[in-house]
Amino acid sequence: MRIITTDGFGGPEVLRVGEAPRPVPRPGEVLVRVVAAGVNRPDVQQRRGLYPPPPEASPILGLDVAGVVEAVGAEVNGLAPGDAVCALVNGGGYAEFAVVPAGQCMLVPRGLSFIEAASLPEVFCTAWSNIVWLAQLDQGETLLVQGGSSGVGLAAIQIARHICSAKVFATAGSDEKRQVCLEAGAAAALDYRGAWAEELRGLTGGAGVDVILDGQAGPNTQVQLDLLKRGGRLVFIASHQGETAEVNIRQLVRRHLVVAGSTLRPRSTAYKSRLARELVERVWPVLEDGRIRTRLHAALPFEQVREAHEILDANRQIGKVVLVVDGELGASVPAPSVG
Structure with a gap:
């Protein structure tokens, strides 16, 4: 099968099309013929040598895919060859075939194409696990999403707005990106290069917010803690602006703040x-009725993987970048699977 491989670590130039044996599903796994694969920030970090795959995970890049079940391993129930699925993979998504634990497969939401479905697993799983499970965002609370126009950011805004019934604020780096945040459901979108903290205090009557989802960290950490209400939660999903920060521990204790x-x-x-x-239970119905939408920045042919990574390196993406592995099936809307 064709795969995307790397010649060492570095920039997008290390990426190239190569070949590898087709994987075989073990018990509890399925083999997916990949139609489209999502391009995510962790892929960029792995390409740079900063995010090694976990033990036993495929060294091939790619953390989410959409395609057709080709074969199932032993002990798999509820999935059969021919099912249209999208999946959160542990690695190996940049390939014509990928093996996936069966439980991490989800039937493609009705009405969505394979390309659209490939944009869902990583960003929606990340957003849900952090703002719903970890931060426990509750009805009527307020959420600040730093970098709201990213794939994770747009998923978080919509989950918070349409499922958690929360009020959402976002930051982004351009007028176009801020407009996209507003269209996704943010009450206000601020320039993260400006006085966004002061603006948020004004927008909340000085109260601040209950939850912040951030991937930057570094010097903004204490600024964000200062914005939290009593009992507020600051959740990091990355640390692109710095691995360390000086914070006021006494404030954490006295104001019952949580950093996770x-x-x-x-x-x-x-x-x-x-x-x-x-x-599938909570988000897929809202995707299928159109209240939550996925946004594609670009869908590029498999061979243009370098161009896909260049978009992320330059932080140009608004929403998700997807690689189209099978051009004939890529834009098609699969028939509903029986499972």
Whole structure:
């Protein structure tokens, strides 16, 4: 099968099309013929040598796919060859075939194409696990999403707005990106290069927010803690602006603040399977009725993987970038699967 491989670590130039044996599903796994694969920030970090795959995970890049079940391993129930699925994979998505734990597969939402479905698993799983499970965002609370026009950011805004019934604020770096945040459901979208903290205090009558979802950290950490209400939660999903920060511990204690962080890829199959089930139960119906939407920045042919990574390197993306592995099936809307 064709795969995307790397010649060492570095920029997009290290990526190229190569070949590898087709994987064989083990008990509890399915083999998916990949139609489209999502491109995510962790892929960029792995390409740079900063995010090694967990033990036993495929070294091939790619954390979410959409396609057709080709074969099922022993002990798999509820999935059959021919089912149209999208899946959160542990690695190996940039390939014509990928093996996936069966529990991490989700039937493609009705009305969505394979390309659209490939944009869902990583960003919606990340958003749900962090703002719903970890931060426990509740009805009527307020959420600040830093970098709201990213794939995770747009998923978080919509989940918070349409499922958690929360009020959402977002930051983004351009007028176009801020407008997209507003269209996704943010009450206000602020320039993260400006006085966004002061603006948020004004917008909340000085109260601040209950939850902040952030991937930057570094020097903004204490600024964000200052914005939290009593009992507020600051959740990190990355630390792009710095791995360390000086914070006021006394403030944490006296104001009952919570600082947490998480990554999704090293989580257990049981955790990811439970997450997938909850997305299908809670998010898929809202996707299918159109209240929540996925936004594609670009869908590029498999061979243009370098161009896909260049978009993320330059932070140009608004929503999700997807690689189209099978051009004939890519834009098609699969018939509903019986399962």
